[in-house]
Structures are given as C-alpha cells and as structure tokens.
Amino acid sequence: MSLDENFTKASEDVKKLSYKPSNASLLELYSLYKQATVGDCDTDRPNVWEFEKKAKWDAWNKLKGMSQDTAKENYITKANELMKADEK
Numbered sequence: 001m002s003l004d005e006n007f008t009k010a011s012e013d014v015k016k017l018s019y020k021p022s023n024a025s026l027l028e029l030y031s032l033y034k035q036a037t038v039g040d041c042d043t044d045r046p047n048v049w050e051f052e053k054k055a056k057w058d059a060w061n062k063l064k065g066m067s068q069d070t071a072k073e074n075y076i077t078k079a080n081e082l083m084k085a086d087e088k
Contacts, residue, residue, distance in 0.1 A: 007036060007072040010079035017086050028078055031059035035071035040064045 001009070011033065021029075034041070041061040046053035063071065 003069060003072055006076050010076045013083055014079040017082060019086060021082050025078070025082060027055060027059040029075065029082075030056055031063055032071050032075040032078065034060045035063040035066055036068050036075055039068055 014029065020026075041057065041064060043057070045057050045061075048054065066074075
C-alpha cells in the first residue's frame with residue numbers, strides 16, 4: 001500500500017479502538033493528522049480561555065516545518081502503537 005493508503009487506513013482504524021487513549025496520545029494524533037493533511041499551522045492562536053483549542057493549536061504548531069509525508073509516517077506509527085495496546 002502507498003503512504004496515503006496506509007495513512008487513511010490508520011486514521012480509520014484508530015477510531016475503532018476499544019479504549020480512550022490518553023490526552024497526550026490524542027493530542028499527538030491530532031497534531032500529526034493536521035500536519036499531514038493541512039501542513040504548517042495556518043490559524044491564529046486561540047484565546048487563552050479556550051483551553052482545549054489552545055492545547056490542540058500548540059501541539060500542531062510545534063510540528064511547524066515537518067513535511068506532510070513525515071507527519072503521515074509518524075501518525076501511522078503512533079496509531080499502530082495504540083492498536084497494539086488495544087489487542088492486549
């Protein structure tokens with residue numbers, strides 16, 4: 001399968017986990033997904049009182065400069081780790 005096909009499959013499979021991953025894992029998946037699909041963060045930082053949105057923005061913005069292909073590879077790796085943990 002191509003990188004794009006593997007990325008699409010991983011993004012679908014991770015939605016089927018039987019448990020809720022940690023907030024840190026969810027933020028990592030979110031930021032990698034955004035970097036893979038959009039590229040560098042292209043929005044203004046949310047208001048300080050919007051805690052969840054600000055955390056997501058910060059996580060995504062930390063990946064600035066990472067290529068979309070690298071973000072896809074890292075997303076697939078993280079998704080596979082979470083799916084392996086789900087098998088136990």
